[in-house]
Structures are given as structure tokens and as C-alpha cells.
Amino acid sequence: MTVEVRLVPCLSDNYAVIVRDTASNMVAVVDAPDAAPIMKALDEANWKLTHILVTHKHADHIQGILALKQKYNATVIGPRAEAGEIPTLDTQVAEPDTVEVGSLRARVFDTPGHTAGHICYWFDKEKLLFSADTLFALGCGRPFERPAAVLWQSLLKLRKLPDDTTVYCGHEYTLSNARFSVTVDPDNAALKARLAAVEKARAAGKPTVPSMLGEEKATNPFLRADDPAIAAAVGMKGADAAAVFTEIRERKNTFKA
Numbered sequence: 022m023t024v025e026v027r028l029v030p031c032l033s034d035n036y037a038v039i040v041r042d043t044a045s046n047m048v049a050v051v052d053a054p055d056a057a058p059i060m061k062a063l064d065e066a067n068w069k070l071t072h073i074l075v076t077h078k079h080a081d082h083i084q085g086i087l088a089l090k091q092k093y094n095a096t097v098i099g100p101r102a103e104a105g106e107i108p109t110l111d112t113q114v115a116e117p118d119t120v121e122v123g124s125l126r127a128r129v130f131d132t133p134g135h136t137a138g139h140i141c142y143w144f145d146k147e148k149l150l151f152s153a154d155t156l157f158a159l160g161c162g163r164p165f166e167r168p169a170a171v172l173w174q175s176l177l178k179l180r181k182l183p184d185d186t187t188v189y190c191g192h193e194y195t196l197s198n199a200r201f202s203v204t205v206d207p208d209n210a211a212l213k214a215r216l217a218a219v220e221k222a223r224a225a226g227k228p229t230v231p232s233m234l235g236e237e238k239a240t241n242p243f244l245r246a247d248d249p250a251i252a253a254a255v256g257m258k259g260a261d262a263a264a265v266f267t268e269i270r271e272r273k274n275t276f277k278a
């Protein structure tokens with residue numbers, strides 16, 4: 022095993038994720054919603070931060086960067102397209118760049134939609150995907166800066182990755198997402214079973230992140246907008262996938278769990 026991973030809950034529902042390369046002892050955090058819980062997790066593990074990998078410019082993903090950089094002198098890596106709005110970036114990246122953390126290597130994917138410059142990190146050997154606010158467990162980010170159809174194309178890019186990919190997303194939104202998902206994919210038995218599992222986990226105060234990409238492909242309606250069952254369930258039989266995706270994304274905006 023060359024990688025160790027720790028999930029760090031931050032703020033009300035954000036996650037930062039710490040990744041350590043055991044070969045080099047280099048340590049990266051993916052996103053920095055809040056410095057204090059990240060520092061605490063690093064202290065407890067006796068790890069020293071060397072890299073901060075940023076996915077997008079939103080405050081709840083970057084506001085801990087400065088304090089972490091000051092304490093650890095970590096290298097800050099993030100999306101070139103949002104460099105002007107993430108003032109502490111040392112290295113700007115975009116697809117098809119790669120990022121190295123010791124012996125670990127991540128490929129960068131451009132995944133516009135939630136923000137125009139959002140990127141995801143894919144550690145191909147370890148099969149770890151950091152999808153932040155593009156792909157959530159049973160959901161996807163709200164397309165603020167690009168049309169839903171563009172976000173759909175970004176999600177298709179992530180859907181091509183192997184089923185045994187471990188997916189770390191940026192928020193604990195899974196319960197609300199699961200309750201919504203069954204409204205647009207009501208006959209999906211795997212989804213119903215997952216809703217029950219998510220309810221149980223949340224009732225016990227456990228995180229639902231990470232998830233496996235294979236289970237997202239089977240149950241996440243935002244990865245399944247080209248499935249005829251979903252088109253039929255939302256009254257859009259025969260419509261193209263981007264239109265179905267746009268419809269279910271809009272329904273999610275007004276859904277109350």
C-alpha cells in the first residue's frame with residue numbers, strides 16, 4: 022500500500038481529504054474548507070502537509086489555504102482557469118496535466134459546470150477520484166457557471182473511469198440526494214437499497230463518502246440521464262440525454278428532502 026487517505030469533515034457539510042504517499046512521506050490535502058480541522062487531523066497522524074490540491078474557487082473549498090500554507094509552506098496547486106480567484110496558487114493546472122505528490126500521480130480533468138474552471142483529480146494507479154462539487158454521492162453539483170448540458174459532458178468524462186474507483190466528493194449531501202434520486206428513478210432496486218443504507222449511516226452519524234464509482238453508475242441519476250427508464254419516469258421518453266439531465270437537475274433545485 023503506497024497511499025493512506027483520511028476524510029476530514031469541515032464546516033457544516035464539507036469534506037477535505039488528506040492523502041499521504043507512504044514512499045516519500047509527502048502529504049496532500051484536496052481542498053481546504055477550514056484550516057483548523059485539517060491541522061488537527063495532520064497533527065493526530067503526525068503528518069506534515071506538502072501540497073494543497075484545489076478543485077475550484079468557491080470559498081468553502083479555499084478559505085483554509087492561506088493558514089495551511091503559512092504553517093506548512095505547502096505548494097498550492099489549482100485550476101488555471103480560476104487562478105485569478107484563488108490568489109495563493111503556486112502551480113496552475115488544466116487537463117491533461119498531471120500532479121505529483123511524491124510517488125503518487127494524479128491526472129487533472131477539466132469538469133466545467135458547477136464553476137467554469139472546476140477540475141477533478143484522478144490518481145489512476147490508486148483508483149482515487151476527487152470529484153469535489155462536480156460529482157456527489159447520488160448527486161452532482163449545481164451548474165452555476167455553465168449550462169447543465171456542459172456539466173453532463175463533464176460527468177460523462179468521469180463515468181468512463183473504472184467501477185472500482187473510490188470517489189471522494191466535496192460535501193455530505195447524500196441523504197438529500199438519495200431522497201431526490203428515488204423520485205426520478207423509482208423502479209431502481211439498487212437505488213432503493215442504497216437509500217436505506219444511506220439513511221442508516223446518517224442516523225448513526227457516519228459519513229457516506231467515499232463511494233464506489235460502480236455504485237454511482239448504477240444508482241446516481243445524474244450519471245444515468247441516458248437511461249430510458251429515467252427519461253420515462255420524468256415524462257421525456259425519447260428525449261436526448263442532455264435534455265433529461267437538464268430536467269432532473271432543475272427538479273433537484275426545488276426538491277425539499
Ligand SMILES: [Zn+2]
Binds near residue numbers: 079135154
Ligand atoms: Zn462549489
